[in-house]
Amino acid sequence: MRLLTHNMLSSNIKGVTNGFPLRIEVEKAIEKQVDFNPDFLKNMFPKIDWKALLDASRTMGYAELPDETPDSSMLDSDEFLRKFHHALLELHLEEGALVCPETGRKFPVNKGIPNMLLHEDEV
Amino acid sequence: MWYLCVFFHRLLDYRKPEVESLAELFGAFEGDNPNNNATLEWRLPKHHHPDSPFHFVNLPSEEIAQNIANRSILVKGMYEVWGEGSSYEELEESIRSYPEERMQPYLSSDSTFKITVDSFGKVMSFQEQNERIKGLFYIPFKGRVNLKTPDHKFWLMETDDYGVNNGLPPMVERRIFFGREVGAADRRLIPTYQLKSRTYLGPTAMDAEIAFLMANQGLVKPGKLVYDPFVGTGSILVAAAHFGAMTMGADIDIRVVRDGRGPDSNVWSNFKQYGLPMPIGLLRADNNLPSWRPDLKEVFDAIICDPPYGVRAGGRKSGGRKLLKGAVDPYTVPDDKRVGHIPSTAPYCLAECVHDLLDLAARMLVMGGRLVYFYPVLREDEMQDCFPEHPCFKLVASSEQILSSRYSRVLLTMVKTGPYTEEIAKAARIKHLEFKENHLKWLEDGNLHSSVFAPADPQFTTTGELKSIKEPKPKYRGKYV
Numbered sequence: 001m002r003l004l005t006h007n008m009l010s011s012n013i014k015g016v017t018n019g020f021p022l023r024i025e026v027e028k029a030i031e032k033q034v035d036f037n038p039d040f041l042k043n044m045f046p047k048i049d050w051k052a053l054l055d056a057s058r059t060m061g062y063a064e065l066p067d068e069t070p071d072s073s074m075l076d077s078d079e080f081l082r083k084f085h086h087a088l089l090e091l092h093l094e095e096g097a098l099v100c101p102e103t104g105r106k107f108p109v110n111k112g113i114p115n116m117l118l119h120e121d122e123v
Numbered sequence: 124m125w126y127l128c129v130f131f132h133r134l135l136d137y138r139k140p141e142v143e144s145l146a147e148l149f150g151a152f153e154g155d156n157p158n159n160n161a162t163l164e165w166r167l168p169k170h171h172h173p174d175s176p177f178h179f180v181n182l183p184s185e186e187i188a189q190n191i192a193n194r195s196i197l198v199k200g201m202y203e204v205w206g207e208g209s210s211y212e213e214l215e216e217s218i219r220s221y222p223e224e225r226m227q228p229y230l231s232s233d234s235t236f237k238i239t240v241d242s243f244g245k246v247m248s249f250q251e252q253n254e255r256i257k258g259l260f261y262i263p264f265k266g267r268v269n270l271k272t273p274d275h276k277f278w279l280m281e282t283d284d285y286g287v288n289n290g291l292p293p294m295v296e297r298r299i300f301f302g303r304e305v306g307a308a309d310r311r312l313i314p315t316y317q318l319k320s321r322t323y324l325g326p327t328a329m330d331a332e333i334a335f336l337m338a339n340q341g342l343v344k345p346g347k348l349v350y351d352p353f354v355g356t357g358s359i360l361v362a363a364a365h366f367g368a369m370t371m372g373a374d375i376d377i378r379v380v381r382d383g384r385g386p387d388s389n390v391w392s393n394f395k396q397y398g399l400p401m402p403i404g405l406l407r408a409d410n411n412l413p414s415w416r417p418d419l420k421e422v423f424d425a426i427i428c429d430p431p432y433g434v435r436a437g438g439r440k441s442g443g444r445k446l447l448k449g450a451v452d453p454y455t456v457p458d459d460k461r462v463g464h465i466p467s468t469a470p471y472c473l474a475e476c477v478h479d480l481l482d483l484a485a486r487m488l489v490m491g492g493r494l495v496y497f498y499p500v501l502r503e504d505e506m507q508d509c510f511p512e513h514p515c516f517k518l519v520a521s522s523e524q525i526l527s528s529r530y531s532r533v534l535l536t537m538v539k540t541g542p543y544t545e546e547i548a549k550a551a552r553i554k555h556l557e558f559k560e561n562h563l564k565w566l567e568d569g570n571l572h573s574s575v576f577a578p579a580d581p582q583f584t585t586t587g588e589l590k591s592i593k594e595p596k597p598k599y600r601g602k603y604v
Contacts (some may be wrong), residue, residue, distance in 0.1 A: 005371070005404035008422065012414040020416045035400060039346040040369060047422050089403055106462075113381045116408040119466045121455045123412065123441050 001093045001114050002032075003056045007048055009114065011100035011107070013122040021052035022098035022107065024059045029096075034089040041085055042075050048088070057087040125166070126188045127202040127302055129280065130176040131310075132243070134336070138197045139165065140520035140536065141339050142180065145191040148342045151183050168207070170295040176243060177282070177300070179204075185305055192306030196313070196335045202278060202302030211258060214299045218262060229303055230262070235269035238277045244294075245283050255279055259301070276304040315397070316361065322396055323388045325356040325379060329429055333524075333534075334362035340520065340536045341425035341495045343368045350423045352410045352483065353438075355379050357390040357402065359427050364399040368424075371404040375439050375468065380405050410479050411440035411471060411555075415487070420543060426484045427495045430476050434499060434530070438471030472565045473499070475558040477511050482551040485515040486543045494537045501530050515541040 011019030050069040057065050064083045066074075074080045097106040098114055105122070108115050130138045143163055146152065152161035164181035171177055176199070182188045185203070192201040205226060206218030229236070238259065240252040247255070259279070266274070284297045316331035318324060329337070337359055343349055345367030351359050354372025356379060364370050372390075374380045383389025394401045408414055431438035456464050477498070484494040498510060502525070510521060510533070520536040558565055 001406070002403050005406060008404075008416055008419055009406070009414050010416045012412055019414075032401070034403065037346050037369075040348070043346070044348070044422070047419065049416065049418075111381050112405070113377075114406050115377060116406055116414040117375065117377075117466055118409070118412060118441050119456045119461070119464055120441075 001109050001112055002034075002089050003053055003060070003091055004044070004048075004088045005114070006056050006093075006098070007053055007088075009098065009116060011098075011102065011105065012116075013100060013103060013105060013118060016100060016102045018102055019100055021049065021055065021101065023101060024056055024093060025097040025099060025106070026059060026061075026093060027095040027097075028093075029060050030092050030094050031090050032092045034085070036082070036085055038081055041081055041088070044088070045072065045075060045084070053087060057091060060091045060093065062087055062091055124183070124185070124188075125179050125181050125204075126305060127168075127204045127300055128178045128180045128192075129199045129202065130178070130197050131199050131308075132176045134197060134332075134522075134524065135174050136522040136524070137336055137534065139163075139178075140522055141195055141197050141336055142191055143520070144340050144342060144536065145194055146182065146187065148194075148339075148344065149187050149190040151187050151191075168298055168300075169209075170298070172291050172294075174291055175282075177280075177298070189306035192308060194339065195308050196310075196332055196339065198306075198308050200278065200307040201305040202300070203305055204300055204302040205262075206302075207298065207300045209296045209298060211299065214301060215261060218259075218301060226262075229275045230264055230266065232265040234266040234274040235272075236264060236266050236275045236277060237268060237270050237273035238279060240279045240281075242281045242283070244291075245281075247281075255281075278302055278304055312365070316365070318358070320396075321356075321358075321393055323356050323383050323390065323393050327429065327431075328356050329358040329362075331358070331362070334359050335365070337427050337495050337534065338362040338366050338368075340534065341427045341493045343425060343427075347424035348422065349425045349427055350487070351428045352408075352426065352480065353428045353430055354390070354402075354405065356383075357393050359429065360402055361393055361397065361399065363425075363427060364394060364402070365397070369400075370402040371423075372402055373406045373408040373410070375407065375409050375441075377407045380407060409441045409468075410438075410476065410483065413479075413483060420486050421489045421492075423487050423492060424489055425493045425495065426480075426488060427493075428480070429497045430473070430480060431471070432473045432476070432497075432499045433470075438473075438476050439468035440471040440475075441466060441468060469562070470566055472558075474565060478551075478554055478558065481511060481513040481516070482555075484537070485513055485539065485547060485551075488539045490539055490542070492539050494535075494539070496535055497532045498535050499530055499532050502528065510535055513537070514547055515539055515543055 006022065006024065009022060011022060054065050054067065065087050070080065092112060093109050094112050096109045098109060099106050128142065146163055147161065166179040167173065168177050168179065188201045192198045205221045206214050208214040208217050238256050240247060240255050280300045282294055282298050284294045312335060313332050318328055318331060341349065343363045343366040347368045349360065349363040349368040349370050351372040354360060354374045357372060360370040360372050380390055390405060391401055480496065488494060494516065510518060516537040517540045518535060518537050522534045523531045525531045
């Protein structure tokens with residue numbers, strides 16, 4: 001699971017009002033190379049919740065992203081784009097879990113695929 | 124500029140929409156008001172049936188014509204026609220009157236060329252082909268012939284006026300075209316990606332040719348993000364990845380997406396096999412209860428999928444036991460069994476599935492983004508051409524593929540034209556609850572499987588009259604159609 005996917009997901013258990021961001025529990029993290037595409041990153045940038053990406057990248061052991069939400073002028077900087085690219089697309093959670101911030105329910109991540117399916121009594 | 128667009132004689136309903144989508148992709152409508160229904164101008168050659176492989180199309184530039192032809196799956200070639208006629212005398216007259224300044228650049232002595240003779244609905248011997256080429260002596264070719272890598276390719280194409288032509292009604296008159304090739308489809312894609320070469324397949328894996336057509340309808344190109352909510356073995360995303368898109372997929376069945384058939388036979392290996400970039404995200408999620416971040420919208424450039432419509436494979440959604448037993452208390456998972464619990468699922472009827480898909484697409488597609496999906500129709504249904512609608516979408520193409528005498532599937536291409544407003548979201552939530560409460564009723568009403576597989580019996584109306592059987596749409600049965 002890349003952090004892009006993490007940034008898009010929330011816990012949708014019945015009754016949960018604040019299911020985002022999911023906390024990451026790392027068992028095994030790996031890096032996977034992805035082709036660098038500045039246009040894709042520029043399109044994606046306004047859709048990203050920066051705080052969630054920042055925290056997630058730190059959990060995954062990558063501390064190069066700026067603390068403050070960068071403004072869009074940063075997108076002209078190749079150095080920034082490379083870091084953003086790496087955090088968003090190349091950090092990969094292979095084994096672990098996503099934890100609902102409100103209920104503590106764990107959504108397991110196996111072989112890089114998060115299981116967001118709810119149990120019968122959570123629908 | 125008018126070009127002769129010659130199609131492969133197959134998937135007839137898909138041919139023009141593909142060219143129109145690619146025209147959009149390569150900027151043929153740039154500068155047009157986006158609210159206009161951007162379509163191309165088409166013209167049929169004299170006496171040709173609309174299902175003929177020969178069509179004329181008006182395109183803004185040769186570059187666009189070339190790009191469309193090279194990227195397409197169903198265009199055999201785009202040609203600048205130098206002459207046409209119903210006999211070789213007429214053809215000669217026509218070529219002689221073609222402006223010389225348009226021909227000159229392709230006839231120069233430092234270039235190489237090749238002439239191919241092609242026919243539709245008949246076979247010509249090698250000798251006949253050679254005679255036809257010799258008959259073109261009046262064109263002042265100065266370059267050298269090169270059969271392998273010519274600079275310029277010329278085509279002489281002939282249709283005859285006898286008999287039934289590949290299922291088409293007989294041609295009224297022979298027609299001959301001579302033209303310069305501007306671009307041609309790369310059909311090598313199809314044998315490369317054909318399903319029988321794929322390591323991991325499911326029962327409903329999408330045929331490679333159709334998957335490429337779907338990707339073309341979705342205007343897939345590098346830098347775009349494509350999502351398939353029913354990803355299965357990833358066959359649609361393979362086509363999208365081939366055209367350079369970033370891909371994401373979800374499926375409710377964890378076995379399909381995660382486990383596959385072992386370490387080298389799973390969704391990932393299907394991408395690895397062709398040297399394509401892996402999907403950037405795969406997840407196990409329920410299309411009925413999506414777990415997107417609440418404020419997230421407009422992230423995908425295209426949503427391309429083949430929803431489970433219950434004929435070959437039925438859809439599933441969360442909340443099995445609870446819904447099926449209705450009156451019984453909701454099933455509670457005991458605390459010690461929560462880890463690793465496999466939730467039961469309930470059948471997911473087509474109407475609800477399509478409703479969820481349109482709602483997802485309305486929310487998650489960027490403006491101008493495309494939703495491309497298959498929708499089943501019963502062929503005897505009088506409600507033909509009645510496809511799902513949504514206030515955020517405009518239908519731009521519908522292409523039918525006949526699957527049996529009972530039913531067809533129609534590839535629908537919809538463009539997002541309106542924003543996903545709070546009212547639309549609210550209406551969708553109300554509808555969602557309505558589906559949930561009347562689960563069983565919807566399952567019975569929306570059961571396509573029984574309509575497709577029930578024994579055929581003559582249908583009587585209430586007055587006892589035999590219902591008039593609708594004039595069936597022609598189906599060209601044959602190896603290639």
